[in-house]
Amino acid sequence: MTTTPADSHAIPRLGPGMKFRHDPVRDAWVILGPERLFLTDEHAVAILKLIDGTRSVADIAATLAATYNAPAEIIEADILPMLTTLAASGAIRW
Secondary structure, three states: OOOOOOOOOHHHHHOOOOOOEEEOOOOEEEEOOOOOEOOOOOHHHEEEEEEOOOOOOOOOOOHHHHHHHHHHHHHHHHHHHHHHHHHHHHHHOO
């Protein structure tokens, strides 16, 4: 497991024990882990909903590019720092 992807072909998946779900008490999407909770904003939710252990960073960026009518390269450059931070915290892995 590494905390930074080698390239856009890296495939993110939730880390061990982590779950991404809607918390009705907070009325927010969260990543839940053992003794940890990560609150997410609407941009992170759009990205995290696409993390399924089969899509690469490039695939996720391409899907978001089609959804938001934006260049995939710019989206990829925007999402990599968030994914890297989540990987460093153990919320996701590569």
